[in-house]
Structures are given as structure tokens and as C-alpha cells.
Amino acid sequence: MDKLLQVENLNKDKILHKVSFEMKQGEMLAVMGPSGSGKSTLLYNVSGMDQPTGGKVWLGDTEITGLSEEAKADLRLHRMGFIFQQMNMIANLNILDNILLPVMQANKGKGGKSKSELIAEAKRRMRQLSISELGSRQITQVSGGQLQRACICRSIMNEPEILFADEPTGALNKSAAVEVVAELLKLNREGMSILMVTHDSKVASTCDRIMYLLDGSIRGELALGKLGSSMEKQREERVNKWLMDMGW
Numbered sequence: 001m002d003k004l005l006q007v008e009n010l011n012k013d014k015i016l017h018k019v020s021f022e023m024k025q026g027e028m029l030a031v032m033g034p035s036g037s038g039k040s041t042l043l044y045n046v047s048g049m050d051q052p053t054g055g056k057v058w059l060g061d062t063e064i065t066g067l068s069e070e071a072k073a074d075l076r077l078h079r080m081g082f083i084f085q086q087m088n089m090i091a092n093l094n095i096l097d098n099i100l101l102p103v104m105q106a107n108k109g110k111g112g113k114s115k116s117e118l119i120a121e122a123k124r125r126m127r128q129l130s131i132s133e134l135g136s137r138q139i140t141q142v143s144g145g146q147l148q149r150a151c152i153c154r155s156i157m158n159e160p161e162i163l164f165a166d167e168p169t170g171a172l173n174k175s176a177a178v179e180v181v182a183e184l185l186k187l188n189r190e191g192m193s194i195l196m197v198t199h200d201s202k203v204a205s206t207c208d209r210i211m212y213l214l215d216g217s218i219r220g221e222l223a224l225g226k227l228g229s230s231m232e233k234q235r236e237e238r239v240n241k242w243l244m245d246m247g248w
């Protein structure tokens with residue numbers, strides 16, 4: 001697999017300390033660690049949402065840390081997708097318009113796709129995520145799991161190279177969380193690279209690899225490989241044992 005993301009000696013104030021790791025194309029990587037260990041800060045600094053105080057980050061051949069704010073915003077819009085626990089949907093737009101908002105922005109100007117093409121594309125993806133009936137609903141008129149699936153839909157409309165997910169199941173009940181993880185796994189099997197912060201060892205155990213962050217440094221890593229159709233319980237037990245060893 002080719003290298004997709006490279007993080008080298010990343011520092012952020014007193015929060016992150018010389019964090020280095022790589023991610024391969026098609027990988028699904030989880031970041032775990034206690035509350036306050038710097039997981040979200042890591043995600044924001046790797047994706048260019050925040051400016052690190054030291055170190056370098058590359059997405060493919062692009063050094064993100066060397067870009068202007070404007071170029072970073074452009075890169076996030078075109079090459080990255082984001083899913084958050086708080087979902088960040090606009091309250092006075094319906095689900096379809098929320099899904100369309102960033103991709104319309106990305107297709108502004110010459111050579112971009114037309115609105116009707118984008119609507120057709122959104123509807124196709126909404127069908128895949130089992131939310132095709134919900135386009136005209138307000139965001140308060142759908143369940144938490146449906147809303148997060150709409151967020152996943154929004155995040156992939158630009159066909160990003162990488163998806164950043166910060167606690168994507170954190171606000172969901174158990175069955176909605178299972179559905180959302182299943183959608184993320186499906187996307188990953190289709191080739192999407194995913195970097196995900198999670199508190200949930202069951203969610204992390206579906207990932208190819210887990211990094212453990214403590215006090216802003218990576219203290220350990222567990223390589224699990226792709227999730228097969230069986231052995232889910234054994235994977236989970238392995239992850240829980242490793243987390244105990246890490247002091248979780």
C-alpha cells in the first residue's frame with residue numbers, strides 16, 4: 001500500500017510532543033487514549049484545522065504545514081472529509097441541503113459539476129447510506145444515527161482522499177453506533193482511508209491499527225489487520241487486553 005499521510009515530530013504548545021506516524025492508502029487507523037491526552041488536538045493539527053507549533057505533515061506529496069491558511073482551507077474542502085461527534089449541521093437547512101453545502105462550495109466556478117449533477121450524486125450516496133427518504137427533513141426531524149449517516153454522506157461528497165472522524169459514535173446509542181461503524185467499514189472496504197478518534201474499544205477493534213496517545217505522545221501501537229468476517233470477539237479481547245497493558 002502507498003503512503004498517504006506522514007506526520008513528523010508534530011508539536012502543539014504543551015499538548016502534543018513530537019508525534020510521528022504514517023498512514024497508508026486504504027488504512028483505517030484509530031487513535032485512543034484517556035480524556036485530555038490530545039486526541040482531538042492531534043486530529044485538528046494533522047488535518048490543518050489548527051496550526052502546529054512544530055513538525056511537519058504531508059498528505060501525499062503536499063506538505064500541509066507549509067501551506068497558507070487559504071490553501072489549507074482549499075485542501076480540506078477538496079481532499080479531506082470530516083465527521084464529528086457534534087455533527088455540525090446547519091439548523092435552518094434540510095438534510096439534503098446540508099449534504100450539498102460543502103460540495104457546492106468545492107464545485108463553484110469553471111469546470112465544476114452543476115447543481116443537478118450534485119443532487120443526483122447526493123441522492124445516490126444517500127441511498128447507499130439508507131437515508132434516501134430523509135432529504136427534505138429538518139435536522140431535528142431525524143434520529144442521531146440518521147443524522148450521523150447524513151454527515152458521513154456530506155463528508156464523502158467531494159471524494160476525499162482521507163476521512164477524519166472525531167468520536168463519530170460518541171453521541172449515539174448502541175444500535176445507531178453499530179450502524180455508523182458499519183458504514184465507515186463499508187467505505188473503508190471501498191478504499192477510503194480513515195483516521196478516527198474513539199473512546200470505544202469495540203469501535204477501535206474494527207480498525208486495522210490503533211495508536212495509544214498519553215499526555216500528547218504516542219505510547220503504543222497495535223496492528224490488527226483488516227477485519228474479516230469472523231474473529232470479531234477475539235479482536236475485541238485482544239484490544240481490551242492491550243488497552244489494559246497501556247494503562248487504560
Ligand SMILES: Nc1ncnc2c1ncn2[C@@H]1O[C@H](COP(=O)(O)OP(=O)(O)OP(=O)(O)O)[C@@H](O)[C@H]1O
Nearest residue numbers: 015033034035036037038039040041042197199213
Ligand atoms: N484551544 C485550546 N486551547 C488550550 N488548550 C486546549 C485547547 N483545546 C484543548 N486544549 C487542552 O489540550 C489537552 C488535550 O485536549 P484534547 O481535546 O485534544 O484531548 P482529547 O484526548 O481529545 O480529550 P477527550 O477524550 O476528552 O475529547 C487538554 O488538556 C485540553 O484542555
